[in-house]
Amino acid sequence: MAINFRKGIDSSLDGVTKLVFGAAWDRKAAKQSGFARKLALKSGGKINLGGGQKDIDLDLALILYRDGEPKRIVIGHNMDPVHGAAVHSGDNQTGEGDGDDETITLNLTSLPAWVTEWAVAVFAYKLGTNFDQAQNVSLNVYDASNQGSAVLLDELMPTLGAGATASIIASGKINRDATGNPIDGWTTTLVDKAGRLGSQGDDTAVLAFAKQNAGI
Template sequence: MVVSLAKGQKVDLTKTNPGLSKITVGLGWDTNKYDGGHDFDLDSSVFLLDATNKVSGPQDFVFYNQTTGGNGSVVHTGDNLTGEGEGDDEQVKIALKDIPESIQKVTFTVTIHDAEARTQNFGMVSNAFIRVVNDETNEEIIRYDLGEDFSIETAVVVGELYRHNGEWKFSAIGSGYQGGLAALCNDFGLQVG
């Protein structure tokens, strides 16, 4: 049974699904009618955060140019340049039991590539979602549909897995940012240009 979340809701992941060890986190979106003459490329990225809500270094930032983090426990399956088609546009495979103890949160974000140069923002994006699938059964267990809450933002923290009393939970975040990926990196302790 799928648990559908609203913004701000949290749900147990491993406690209510005993034995769950390998999951796929799927992210998807559509773009509204857009006539700017540029491709619309959304990118998912993952930040592996310690107890201070920061990455310990560049190795804890997983994205299309660095697809593996957390000693191999988090793997981005690659960049989808168009977002066309049904289902997940990008996926992240996670081995929950292999995530290093120092990592307390796995934060999922989506940004618009070259948003400022292309004058694009999340007001032009619809049907965005994040979902968690049990790899063993291929069953969707959690889903969060973001709705149409955004206008000028160029980055969104979609959701996060976090440790709580030895179990993993999932939180539907849905927070928008201006400043794209650079703003997210700075907030999570990565210095970028």
């Protein structure tokens, strides 16, 4: 099915029971000084100071909300907080390799009744890291409702400001009655809001950023 990831537009997820979010990023090549470049040229590459690629640890996360209040984080160090309904693949600390570096599988039909919204985000969670140290940051969204291969729905390219450490990329919401039963199906929308965590390495700061910036 077609899902329209556009800011301010709610797109229906009717017929979708399972989503997979895949974050990908590449390591950025470190710059060589002019002296190092000259030395490498003079030595025919035998002496090579600086440059090359440096590992960067970004973190894919899913924040689960109850009536607009963020309550749980699905992230590399907290991979399965809601018992199989939203599961993280594990922490990739380098950005090395092709394809998705980290994934989260979200089973919409298995979420606890208290979950009324969610937001998917990428963070530079580790102290001293930021998005400037990575390149080609993207979020693939797949429909994994049917058995077999997941179907790519869209590749989202977040807007990342200089020095940013946090980006809410997309969100979802559902209306429920007083007993927790869905009134309408899930919808999703593009958020694309970047900024800085109040403090890195702190789940409380992640929840605070999600509350302020996800538009929920």
